[in-house]
Amino acid sequence: MVYDIAIVGGGIVGLATGLKLIKSKPELKIVILEKEEQLAKHQTGNNSGVIHSGLYYKPGSLKAINCINGYHELVSFCQEEKIPYEITGKVVVATREEQKPLLENLWKRGLENGLTGTRKISLDELKEYEPHCAGVAAIHVPQTGIVDYYQVALAYGRKFMQLGGSILLKHKVLKISTSNNINTIETSIKSIESKLVINCAGLYSDKIARMNSDEADDVKIIPFRGEYYKLKKEKEYLVKNLIYPVPDPNFPFLGVHFTRMMKGGVEAGPNAILAFKREGYKKSQINFSELAETLAWPGFQKVAAKYWKTGFGELYRSFSKAAFTKALQELIPEIQESDLVDGGAGVRAQACDRSGGLLDDFAIRESATVINVLNAPSPAATSSLSIGGTVASMALKRFE
Template identity: 70%
Template sequence: MLYDVTVIGGGIVGLATAYQIKRRRPELRLLLIEKEPYVAAHQTGHNSGVIHSGLYYKPGSLKAVNCIRGYDMLLQFAREEGIPFDLCGKIVVATKPEQVPLLQNLYDRGQQNGLTTIRKISLGEMKEIEPHVAGVDAMFVPQTGIIDYKVVAEKYAEKLRNLGGEIHLGEKVKGIAKGPSLSIVTTTKSAYETKLVINCGGLYSDKIAQMTQEQPIDVRITPFRGEYYQIRKDREYLVRNLIYPVPDPNFPFLGVHFTRMIGGGVEAGPNAVLAFRREGYKKLDINFSELFETLSWPGFQKVAAKYWETGLGEMYRSFSKAAFTKALQELIPDIQESDLAPGGAGVRAQACDRTGGLLDDFSILEDEKVINVLNAPSPAATSSLSIGLTVSEMALKRF
């Protein structure tokens, strides 16, 4: 079976990429391969459903450019397809005086990224927006919203099929052999000849990339699990919309926060702990081979040496509901341990290079026959149509 383009990975980025290619060049024969029996099974189906504004990202970076462009594309797509969303806005709160300069830096970065309607707010305004929040300074981000990205991804898949794209579910890629003009992608069920391979493998993107390279690649996916609690129904009044802390600029996670969900309910979290397997959604999910690969990677060892104190705190909160509650009480002092019921968890595919750098930006590497999307964590869901457009432009130069 011969294809022009084969996309590996049925998460939101793979589906958006395949959809953008087929939309622009419907005559190309396109195949998308996903190892699970349904799309959006991992990062897409386990995230918090936030529509990100582009506030946090370095101006001019792939994250900033694609998040801001992707934001508008996502909203237009949702409106056209009747997918519910709510631009409810969020507040970012400095809970300690030493966080005030960091909040100002965040505000300045938002302005540089074109978010001209964000605004610093007084403590009185903060209490009007979120009556139960405590803090010493705050800003309001009206662009932030909520949506169900699994619904979005399923709609991408539907539209891709309608354009003639093929989606093969329940097939795991076992190998990729690059030839002079065609590559052969071998799966657990079949083999496919293709002119171009696009790797959107998420948590296994590094493994798939290595199948396409003779030399070892210098990036390894390090899986971080984020665990959530659900706020008890009769205590949901404590949170009106979205409440975020000022993030630690040295750590690539946003800190525990409160998120109202588009389908109802309020989530609190996530923390960020090392997952002992790449698709390990429970504390005791362990794949010893994958864990050994993570722990023996020189880059991770450098990360662990640098962030060991933060990491221990995150791990402690993972096993101690009281400690998790204490972290939440910095934002909402009235929240109690009894208000929290166990929620879901997600695993973030965080690329880590050999030198101990946690890749802060999206990373897309290409050669003549392969495009590897190697690092696409948050805000990849918000950015998905824009990332898909970026990758499709790289792909279509070959045709």
């Protein structure tokens, strides 16, 4: 059997892409290949669960367009499938005077992206939203929400299979070769043939891309681990919803923040440090081959040279709970080290080019028989149905 489309990666973007494809053209034979024993185990399964509003992203960028469109699609999907979610709103808080211009720019960007209702709030209003939060200025973003993305991804998978799609677990892709416009995909279990491959492999998307095209020769996935703490149950009252700092505009991470979770509890974090393994969720997990690849990449060397000071700060916080607590105290001064318990970690797949640029936007590239989703970090979960629709449109042109 030759499939029309084989999707590599059973995370939220791969599943959303499969769902969009089969809804648009039910007669297509589509298979999703996932190397793990379960779907959505990595970036999706370790997601903080925020429904992002589209506040941070450059107007007109793929992130801005797909986040805002995806937001509405995601909320509709959750309503239709009765997946619990909540639109909580969030505050973004400047804790120092020099952050005020950055907060002003963020507010303007939100308005440019159509976030009506996003507004500057007084410090008294900040106390109404978050009584224990401190700052010198703040904005309120009403659109932000929370959801369990693992449940969303599983729902995508169920719908995909109900409509006739196939999902093969424990099928790790080892090699892709092409002959007469047919891709032969060798997996850890069997070989599969397809007319088109869509690469949604997340942390391994660059490696999958290099198997059958030169589309990823200029980028490499750099894995950044984000470590969380959780507030002790008796301290969860300190956070009503979501509290974010003003992000560093030169660094593609949002800084440590507080997130009330849909499945219960409050997360505090994450930091952002280099993972020594692409799926390295603990400091002790090291893959020397993958680490050597990262360290040898010219782009990473330039990133390290540029952000070494920020990097050392993040690393210090990783090993020092006191330093992590101090960063959190900028937003909630009452937080004490004893209020925090270990909360696990996620690993973000961040594409980096040879020149040392951490790709700020989603990156989707296509060749004759492959479409590669090469950079889809946050807000990819919020944007998943929109990204899936974008990729599906690219794919369906080949089957007209």
